[in-house]
Amino acid sequence: ALTAGIVGLPNVGKSTLFNAITKAGVEAANYPFATIDPNVGVVEVPDYRLDRLTELVVPKKTVPTTFEFTDIAGIVKGASKGEGLGNKFLANIRQVDAICHVVRCFDNDNIIHVTGKVDPLSDIETINLELILADLESVEKRYTRVAKIARTKDKDALIEAAILENIISTLEKGESARTIDFSEEEEKYVQQLFLLTTKPVLYVANVAEDEVANAENNEYVKLVRDFAENEKSEVVVVCAQIEEEIAELEDDEKEMFLEDLGIAESGLDKLIRSTYSLLGLATYFTAGVQEVRAWTFKKGMKAPQAAGVIHSDFERGFIRAETVSFDDLNKYENMQVAKEAGRVRSEGKEYIVQDGDVMLFRFNV
């Protein structure tokens, strides 16, 4: 399963946010196959469409899809030249598919900031710099080898050498490799490099409790937004402390609490949804009277592969998939009516599954 790692300097609210995630997270008993790792928090992906399907189908049970966050431990500063804990930090980041970078955007004189003052951009740079230096080292090493082969006019090596030069000059400017626009062909070479600074990043601006309702006026948040835009990254605003409180509430209490705060959606829910989409993940549904369920697939997957998310037998024996979009089912309210309206398609092996598809797989055993 794909996972997002939570990183940040000390005292920015990482543990508070991670606590919120584990508290809000799924009951381990319901997910016997979920990782039993204290650094991993498994959350349900909030989805109004699942609620609506439950209302329409009235199944015996409803199962949301889940998603994992990993708390990344280790020492940040000096990690790229470090041994031990610093190396562990980089190794942990290497294993995640996306990065949630928590940035302190709240003032509080009682909570010491590691560098003496709240300065989100310098915080971001401190972490990014370690990743940039680590990438620089590995790309330069590779370049030495590839440039040698390129001298023989080897076509492949020439292409790669040019890409590596571009990456090196970007990293040397102190910028992450994700700021570079690679062509589809170049992308293939880049993927082989397993860089840290090409991983998608979501900056999590952690604001004070009295700032969440109108966080867009927060100067720190503005700085983070500008930085992220430049870097083609996204920003989610949360108040970690409030999220930790909300995580303990029942659904209806939670709604009231959010209303009091003047916000429509909890920061954690926003974080989950944004990270999910940052990873290129999407959801399809199965909707039977026994069970209405959401399933995670990677955008671009064809029907058999998506069926394989449920069970490998579904992929191997795939015949076709009766498919209707959520919007159509929502509109016609039941499968039969949607069918009569010609909105239920029989899709084959080449069909690229769309977010929100409601599917019934036909397969050989």
Ligand code: GDP
């Ligand atoms: P970590 O070192 O990044 O894991 O940071 P912690 O989660 O331990 O938070 C450091 C301190 O900041 C703790 O005392 C938290 O209670 C406090 N803190 C975290 N998030 C918030 C927040 O949103 N608002 C305020 N006022 N304090 C926070």
